[in-house]
Amino acid sequence: MIRLFDTARGEVRDLSLRTPGQVSMYVCGPTVDNLPHLGHGRFTLVWDVARRWFTFQGLNVHYVSNITDIDDKIIARANNEGRSDIDVVTQYEAEWWDAMALLGVKEPDDTPHATDYVADMVELISAFLERDVAYVTSDGVYFDVSTVPDYGLLAGQALDTLRAGERVEVNDEKRSPLDFALWKNAKPGEPRWPAPFGEGRPGWHTECVVMSLDLLGEGFDLHCGGLDLKFPHHENERAQAEAAQLPFARHWGHNGWVMVNGVKMSTSLNNFTSLTDLLARTDPRAYRLLVLRSHYRSPIEVTPSTIADAERALERIDTFARRFSLPVLGGEAFEIASVRAWEGEGLELYERVVTAMNDDLNTPLAMAQLFEAVSVANAAADEGREAPARRLAQCVNSLFGGMGLSLHGRNDVADEVSEALVAERDAARSARNWSEADRLREELVKRGWIVEDGPSGTLIRKP
């Protein structure tokens, strides 16, 4: 049984599925107005790992994650840069998918775009107006949060205490500062869609509720996103579903954020590091490993030092994969790996990892167990017990794969000249001509190889 923390209840509980064997999950995606930053990288990795793990456990996952392609920030950038909003969206959505591909984040089964759902949103907003849970002001349509009795459930606060901390409000036409925009009237030159209550564009909170219900249906299983979406975004989605009397998410999952020198990384603080930059200069798997080595609900620091730490840990398991000539898993192979026959030490490892993962995705504990198994297999091989070591190594590889981490086990193919140098060096070593062997090693290093002596002679690989 998989257990997960449910924000709505404030506790870890069994993942109770609408349809046994099938998981429907919606992960709030990005607004494509800028390059993705490390925080985007984290949430996509966290929920990618969850998705892969569910799949690994034999569940059939329907994973939906949206692209918000209409938003104030998009319009602002377009205006500032003298471009069309479509131009901005096209560029940054492409950047988004490039980053996701590098990170090894599996593509969602569905990727709804907000602009494809405007008509549905208009319909929902009209219904809210008819039922008097929304009202029209001079700049748009607002949702009246006081009509939802348990508003504040996800925030863990009642309406009145939320209001107590309200900040300066600019729009005095709103009945409550907590009321949120369902629809924003278009100003001159802004993108617009027709609606009975005036041309304009939808509010952010309405997009996700419409798209998630359309693609996953009522009472879908899991709604996820960064902790900062808990309130007000997810609260407001939930409020709309309540108002529409549509059963909504059965579970709410929120991941912790990325910190910078102890302070949250965020768009508004402008203290973010672009994910695109990070991926250009480091092995993307290092970020996945860094994310896996801390609990998904904890904050993480992503610094040159923590990334370097993860890169060295990665070298350890890559070396391990090379030692046992483990196949490089990726794509479909990750899932195929899950159906292997688990037995002996591999089965014990599998069970420990499953226990950790099914307990609210305790990936750091799972990582610890896998690294432990790496040592065990290495030690066994050192003692000459090759076959059991190899079997355990294959289990380790499959389990890392179950979390989307592929080990790079292959030795690189050498060019003819390098092959010749390797052969010469082996000859020199056989002749115990150490100075010549050392000279040839230098030659190979100069050609960009890492040189190691294995049982069968010189091994070379690229860094």
Place this chain on the structure above:
RNA sequence: GGCGGCGUGGCCGAGUGGUUAGGCAGGGGCCUGCAAAGCCCCGUACUCCGGUUCGAAUCCGGACGCCGCCUCCA
């Protein structure tokens, strides 16, 4: 003001009552022509003060410190 989270060894980071977390870095050793890799061993821990208990990082009370949400944000 309300609500929530956190404080573990040089660094990162698990762990809800007794049993090895793990990684990275450091020291010693084995192996190796040397190197690399690997293996073995080692040290420095649980913010502080009380309490409960045979026994607490783990439970209770208090103090101090840090962070977040109540505004757009993954």
